[in-house]
Amino acid sequence: xxxxxxxxxxxSLLTVFFVVVAVFMLLRFMPTDGYFDRDDYTEMSEAARNAxxxxxxxxxxxxxxxxxxxxxxxxxxxxxxxxxxxxxxxxEILLEKxxxxxxxxxxxxxxxxxxxxxxxxxxxxxxxxxxxxxGTAYVVLVRAIPSLIYLFLIQIxxxxxxxxxxxxxxxxxxxxxxxxxxxxxxxIAWYAIWLRRFMVDEENKDYIKFAVSxxxxxxxxxxxxxxxNAAVPxxxxxxxxxxxxxxxxxxxxxxxxxxxxxxxxxYAIRQQxxxxxxALVLIFSVLGIxxxxxxxxxxxxxxxxxxxxxxxxxxxxx
Amino acid sequence: MTAxxxxxxxxxxxxxxFERAPFDAANAERTGYERYxxxxxxxxxxxxxxVSRFLLVLMLVLTLFSFIYPLxxxxxxxxxxxxxxxxxxxxxxxxxxxxTDPLGRDIWARTWYGTRTSLTLAFVIAFFDVxxxxxxxxxxxxxxxxxxxxxxxxxxLTNIPQTVFLVLLAYILRPGFWTxxxxxxxxxxxxxxxxxxxxxxxxxxxxxxxxxRCLGTPLKRIISMNILPHIVSLVIMQIALTVPYSIGAExxxxxxxxxxxxxxxxxxxxxxxxxxxxxxxPYQLAWPTLVLSAVTISFYIVGNKFxxxxxxxxxx
Numbered sequence: 001x002x003x004x005x006x007x008x009x010x011x012s013l014l015t016v017f018f019v020v021v022a023v024f025m026l027l028r029f030m031p032t033d034g035y036f037d038r039d040d041y042t043e044m045s046e047a048a049r050n051a052x053x054x055x056x057x058x059x060x061x062x063x064x065x066x067x068x069x070x071x072x073x074x075x076x077x078x079x080x081x082x083x084x085x086x087x088x089x090x091x092e093i094l095l096e097k098x099x100x101x102x103x104x105x106x107x108x109x110x111x112x113x114x115x116x117x118x119x120x121x122x123x124x125x126x127x128x129x130x131x132x133x134x135g136t137a138y139v140v141l142v143r144a145i146p147s148l149i150y151l152f153l154i155q156i157x158x159x160x161x162x163x164x165x166x167x168x169x170x171x172x173x174x175x176x177x178x179x180x181x182x183x184x185x186x187x188i189a190w191y192a193i194w195l196r197r198f199m200v201d202e203e204n205k206d207y208i209k210f211a212v213s214x215x216x217x218x219x220x221x222x223x224x225x226x227x228x229n230a231a232v233p234x235x236x237x238x239x240x241x242x243x244x245x246x247x248x249x250x251x252x253x254x255x256x257x258x259x260x261x262x263x264x265x266x267y268a269i270r271q272q273x274x275x276x277x278x279a280l281v282l283i284f285s286v287l288g289i290x291x292x293x294x295x296x297x298x299x300x301x302x303x304x305x306x307x308x309x310x311x312x313x314x315x316x317x318x
Numbered sequence: 319m320t321a322x323x324x325x326x327x328x329x330x331x332x333x334x335x336f337e338r339a340p341f342d343a344a345n346a347e348r349t350g351y352e353r354y355x356x357x358x359x360x361x362x363x364x365x366x367x368x369v370s371r372f373l374l375v376l377m378l379v380l381t382l383f384s385f386i387y388p389l390x391x392x393x394x395x396x397x398x399x400x401x402x403x404x405x406x407x408x409x410x411x412x413x414x415x416x417x418t419d420p421l422g423r424d425i426w427a428r429t430w431y432g433t434r435t436s437l438t439l440a441f442v443i444a445f446f447d448v449x450x451x452x453x454x455x456x457x458x459x460x461x462x463x464x465x466x467x468x469x470x471x472x473x474x475l476t477n478i479p480q481t482v483f484l485v486l487l488a489y490i491l492r493p494g495f496w497t498x499x500x501x502x503x504x505x506x507x508x509x510x511x512x513x514x515x516x517x518x519x520x521x522x523x524x525x526x527x528x529x530x531r532c533l534g535t536p537l538k539r540i541i542s543m544n545i546l547p548h549i550v551s552l553v554i555m556q557i558a559l560t561v562p563y564s565i566g567a568e569x570x571x572x573x574x575x576x577x578x579x580x581x582x583x584x585x586x587x588x589x590x591x592x593x594x595x596x597x598x599x600p601y602q603l604a605w606p607t608l609v610l611s612a613v614t615i616s617f618y619i620v621g622n623k624f625x626x627x628x629x630x631x632x633x634x
Contacts, residue, residue: 015474026490144562144618145611146569152593247481251573266574269489281486289477 005297012293019285024069027278028062035082035274079275084268090279094261101253101260104176105245108183113238115184116191121227123192124199135192142189148251151182155255168258179256183248187241191234198230235302239294246284341534356547356630364627370620377616380609384433393427395583406599416605420595428583429606433613435584436565439498444560446503448553451510458511459518468511475508484567488576495578498571502564510556517548551628558621562614585610 032053036044044052053059057068072079078090085093123135141150158178159166165175202208203226211221249262257263261280268276364370399405399422409417409425416425458468487501521527521544530540568586571577573593578584585606592603626632 011473012477015477018474019478023486026486029490140615140619144614146566146589146614148569148573148593149589149607149610152596156596243479246479247570250481250485251570254573265485269485270575277486277489281482284482285478288479288482292473292477 008296012289015289016286023281024066030274078279081273081276083271083273084276097261097264100258104180107180108245112184112187116188119192120195123196139189139193142186151251168256179252183252186244194234198233199226202226202230232303236295236299240291242291243288359633360628363632370623373616373619377620380613384430387430393424395428395431409601417601419602429609431583432585432588440561440564442499443502443564444557447506447510448556450507452514455511455514458515472508475505480505488571493576521545555621555625558617561617565614
């Protein structure tokens with residue numbers, strides 16, 4: 001088991017390395033005016049601009065730049081922001097922003113696991129009933145309608161209905177609730193629909209029919225057999241749902257003005273702050289890779305049937 | 319004299335009674351279910367539910383209408399009015415069915431032109447996703463050497479949040495129609511390729527294909543009856559599901575400032591503009607949203623229902 005985890009860990013590291021190279025190289029194609037303050041650019045002469053770019057090291061061979069970037073990164077130096085927080089070290093900015101994103105991300109994931117699994121169990125339990133219908137309608141709405149629309153409408157209408165503040169305010173805990181729930185919405189749908197499907201599949205198996213005919217109470221069957229076996233394939237994808245949370249955080253942190261990483265990325269893009277965009281894109285990618293890795297590790301821990309040592313990763317995202 | 323003929327001579331059987339049977343298409347058919355047709359069964363399973371029927375009609379009507387609307391109406395969705403009285407007109411007050419926006423542009427016309435742009439975008443994306451995905455997937459399945467490298471590519475592409483990809487590519491390239499196509503297809507094809515690869519591997523050595531080959535079924539028939547149905551249903555589903563995903567991506571990119579140029583009339587631009595004016599003029603968001611939701615929901619459900627119906631296990 002250890003060998004497998006170590007192997008997956010190095011595979012993930014390799015992926016991270018590819019991503020760092022790809023992102024860094026792609027960003028070298030950006031026009032260089034992204035490295036100036038708007039005022040700087042118009043004031044400077046052509047020669048001064050070139051000199052400035054040279055001090056940043058942007059005129060070197062891209063591979064040399066990449067090497068320097070990786071070395072700096074290893075020392076915790078992400079470079080400096082240009083337009084959003086002029087000349088501030090990016091690692092300082094990140095340290096300030098990460099706690100917000102982390103707490104919203106973790107609460108959203110907890111909420112979505114609890115509500116999503118509950119919803120999935122209820123939908124499977126009362127298959128083809130009202131609960132199932134409402135649940136399915138919810139899943140379709142969340143997946144088919146662009147998230148910006150419903151997230152925005154929830155912000156406007158729910159805050160009005162309940163008299164809650166519209167924007168995030170650190171000192172007012174009530175203002176934390178809605179963004180956390182909003183962030184969880186797509187994941188709730190995801191967990192619910194897959195748990196329901198796995199449970200329904202499981203219920204049709206022979207050993208369950210046998211248990212029913214033996215007279216085992218339905219509740220015992222559902223929780224002891226169906227749920228436990230249905231949860232196994234789901235476990236692998238629990239952590240990788242970080243991928244969904246990331247997309248949501250860009251919108252939610254922007255509309256509620258939460259000072260986290262997602263909102264910062266949107267702002268950095270609008271302000272064309274190349275080094276900051278680079279840092280944030282890398283962080284989000286690494287988070288995604290980490291999530292998938294954690295899923296594989298969890299899978300090995302949970303499912304005794306997995307043959308160790310053999311490449312266990314077969315399915316994609318369903 | 320061969321052994322068989324020898325034996326036959328001994329037991330006194332006339333060899334003329336035994337002849338090699340030629341391939342006979344009509345006879346070959348008789349071995350299977352006589353009246354089973356894959357497509358008829360798929361359609362029957364699909365059309366059984368009234369919800370599917372209704373949404374299929376809705377989907378076709380919306381698509382058709384958005385494409386022929388420019389022929390029916392001479393209203394220019396871009397014409398800006400200088401007359402203040404025609405700005406922000408509420409729906410139905412003589413000026414447009416959905417009212418006008420802050421520049422006096424007709425929202426009804428803009429909604430249908432926007433739907434047309436967004437659907438075109440979705441269909442182009444689906445075309446490339448499916449085209450590249452099918453070729454890559456077929457190679458991935460058939461060429462064993464490619465398997466490792468393709469699996470690595472798959473792992474890298476699916477490990478990274480799609481949103482991040484989309485944002486990064488849209489950021490590097492100039493915002494526009496083809497940028498969104500490129501950004502969506504950069505990750506979209508691998509999913510199709512993976513699916514096609516799995517299908518190719520299972521189909522290639524499946525028993526019914528071996529049986530067909532042994533029975534002397536022509537290759538043309540193996541492809542059209544045994545293989546294509548599995549792939550075509552994927553193509554249709556993929557096209558249907560690309561619509562909600564690409565519209566969602568376009569709305570999202572518009573929101574972070576990397577969408578289609580503001581001049582382009584698209585659903586994403588309409589939603590983002592309507593969102594900004596929502597508190598004062600809610601109808602400017604409401605009407606485009608209603609049409610958008612009808613489009614995305616109908617495509618989403620039809621795509622999923624069709625995928626279910628195209629699975630032979632659901633044919634009874």
